[in-house]
Amino acid sequence: MSLLVVGLSHRSAPVSVLERASLAVETQAKLLQDTLAAEPATEAAVLATCNRIELYADVDKFHAGVAELSTLLAQHSGVGLDELTPYLYVHYEDRAVHHLFSVACGLDSMVVGEGQILGQIKDALARGQELHTAGRLLNDLFQQALRVGKRAHSETGIDRAGQSLVTFGLQQLAAGADPALWAGGKRALVIGAGSMSSLAAATLARTGVAEVVVANRTRARADRLVEILQQGDDTAVRARAVEMSAVSDELTRADIVVSCTGATGLVLTADALADALGTTLDAVPEQPRPASVTPAPDDVDQHAAWVENGTAASAAQAAPAAAPRRVTVPAQSTGPVRLALLDLAMPRDIDGAAHRIDGVRLVDIESLAEASADAPMAADVDRVRTIVSDEVAAFGAAQRAAHVAPTVVALRTMAAGVVAGEIARLDGRLPDLDEKQRAEIAQTVRRVVDKLLHAPTVRVKQLASEPGGAGYADALRELFDLDPQTVAAVSRADLNDPNRGRS
Secondary structure (H helix, E strand, O other), X not given: OEEEEEEEEOOOOOHHHHHHHOOOHHHHHHHHHHHHHOOOEEEEEXXXXXXXXXXXXXXXXXXXXXXXXXXXXXXXXXXXXXXXXXXXXXXXXXXXXXXXXXXXXXXXXXXXXXXXXXXXXXXXHHHHHHOOOOOHHHHHHHHHHHHHHHHHHHHOOHHHHOOOHHHHHHHHHHOOOOHHHHHOOOEEEEEOOOHHHHHHHHHHHXXXXXXXXXEEOOHHHHHHHHHHHHHOOOOOOEEEEEEHHHHHHHHOOOOEEEEOOOOOOOOEOHHHHHHHHOOOEOOOOEEEEEOOOXXXXXXXXXXXXXXXXXXXXXXXXXXXOOOOOEEEEEOOOOOOOOEEEEEOOOOOOEOHHHHHEOOEEEEEHHHHHHHHXXXXXXXXXXXXXXXXXXXXXXXXXXXXXXXXXXXXXXXXXXXHHHHHHHHHHHHHHOOOOOXXXXXXXXXXXXXXXXXXXXXXXXXXXXXXXXXXXXXHHHHHHHHHOOOHHHHHHHHHHHHOOOOOOOO
16 A cells, blocks of 8 residues: 545645635545545545645555545535646655655745644544544554654744744735734734634734634634633733624724634625725726746646546656746725735635725735745755655655564464464373473473574564565565465554554
């Protein structure tokens, strides 16, 4: 079996496609279940964030796996396969491991170095464990990705290379001013009480806003977030929770609005915002400019060939890289800002037409992608890349060694059975031996067998950990005529260990 990831992100697809392809939690669960039901996959996990959707699977056939995972992503996202395929990327085996470790370190984030992705990877693993779709490989992979991400943040200054999307978004709203000075004394409305909204509320409180109002569909979660804000030792912010029905009233008092919900439709329409400000939508002209993202030619072109009409094709048939796309992006209205809007949801919570309201500044995922494209890269990024490369090599070696372990256990089990059988036969032939003599003979036979097996089993583990070493387990099974069912039983017992994968 081999690791395969098929996905799309802000680096390969425009926000409009990401927005349409976003997956609700319930849809993610169905996608995982359907992936396991598909023939090529035995394990599956979904990593879905505001700027990426990735399906990981342990597959036995590469081309069939690519075709099946791509089809499943299209079916569950609601975006047609023909439309989705040009934006998909494919990573396989070590490249797939390298990709996830890079994601965990924040190297592939919209804002390089942001740490929130670790929580999202943890959630993806927990979902796979809860639904029993993550087995040995994906448990090991995601657990190690979390450790690699934590190592990168603790051993390097990657945090200096970027911030969370919330911090970066507030910087964009401040338009060059110090966010603390810009936000100081303002009233903020946070819509949603999930992980991103909680981060936004805490960031706003530390920035120095005078008040944070939290609105959420489930009032209890909003109350809990307010309680956490008021318990913070580093802030003295006023905080209160309101029902979602009170959002329109709160808009008339707010200076800053941050929204990140799981809603499938708009939470704030342009008309509702205009009503709150007592104004109307202005006719602001639209201006074309280059899109912030273009598909990576290597992954996308290969994938287009691999999944041409849902069948495997030669990578040599890949089409030339497409020319950079151009999109029409609305201009922001001019004049003093009366209401600053930060939309971190995918799909979007705030109507894009809000930019046409006089006095409104809107920053969303798309504008954040454009702003972050030219963000400077810190020197620590190179150190993180080195960490990722080292960890990928270590993970591969550990997986290869683990592959041979059940065979070694089965070999020793078989040897123990042979020893037990010979001792029993000796008892029948020499019934006059006393207990001390029997024990000494049995111990001698076991020592002989252990010494004979020690060197080959140690060496096969070493060889198996090296690139191309997977065949040594097969050779060991052939040489000692081991029952494949016995080896498989050892693997299942190890997988069912309740302590496996805990950190």
